[in-house]
Amino acid sequence: MIRAYSIGAASFLAVVLGVMGYLMYGGNSDDPFAPCRTTAMQGGLDAIGGPFELINAQGETVTDADVITQPSMVYFGYTFCPDVCPLDMARNALATEILEDEGHIVQPVFITIDPRRDTPEVVGEFASIFHDRAVGLTGSDEQVRAASRAYRTFYSAHQSDDDFYLVDHSTFTYLVMPGHGTVEVLRQDLTAEQVAQTAQCFIERA
Template identity: 35%
Template sequence: MTIRPGLRRCFLLALLPLMLLAACEQATTTASFHATEIRDASFGRELQLPDTEGRLRTLADFRGEVVAVYFGFLQCPDVCPTALSRAVAVKQLLGEDGKRFRVVFITVDPERDTPEVVRAYLDAFDPSFVGLVGSPEEVARTAKEFRVYYRKVPTGSSYTMDHTATTFVYNAHGKLRLAVPHALSAEDFAADVRRLLAE
């Protein structure tokens, strides 16, 4: 069956509003985060470690806040301080909403990173940052729950640590929503946090 050119034009003009509406709906529903979005994750569902004051902390403690969980160690030469400095910048970019952005730092080097030293280290970035320091067994269990990789790397008479540099971000309802790569800018990270605060 053939459609005459005049009818074809009328048919397409009649469809145009529907096509535009569909395009708008698609743009609304597929607007993406700058970080990797996570939905219905089978990992990172629980967290249970003592903080630097010895209190057992869980994800439920931070409900109402967007929480950024980062695994690192204090003698990290550049990756960890860069990640924490970015978190400080994100909090500043958020302005008043920065009060609802919480950073949780989990050490993967509990042999050297004592609670007192971790607290002093985080205070140099932001006193509101939470430090978690578990036993080697507790840290291993937590890292497994988050699918985080870490290992000791000998360096002569001492050692350093290889570790995953991803930041895991929960929305204010305690649901894991984002995996933030180390290279993401503070501006893009802050924009993602604003979206999560609006959820």
């Protein structure tokens, strides 16, 4: 279940979910994605996402340009997560399958916010459980924090002397498209069918 958010994360949630996309984009004929928008944020979605440098399951250093080569659903979580992360990744994987049935190839991306435990091998195995195209990424503390800041996510590990600590974190999924960046923020309460329908709208207008 979603754990406590920081004040900053809660404020971001209110901005993202409190403003319906059509209020910002509905009258903008220059926006090809206007009919697809369901969320908006102050400053625009261009403020979310951007360059990152992380490590893939093979231990290779990769950038966002290496990873986001097709429409992607980017999710920040951790493999020891007892409930939310597996459910969200399963939802995203099912949405990926629904989209594939419609002829659209989408890539689930899992970025850990717990690099201490989530080695390249661990994140790779975790991602592959959900979908054969899913990409698992980790990195140094600095690399992971930089990626998290780029996407405006929140996470905070509980203080513990053992390896069984939990990590509070935000639970958005980001629909990211090559050449367009982050085009939508997908809430946790959306079903796989709703996620697929939203993603399809953007993909078909790209």
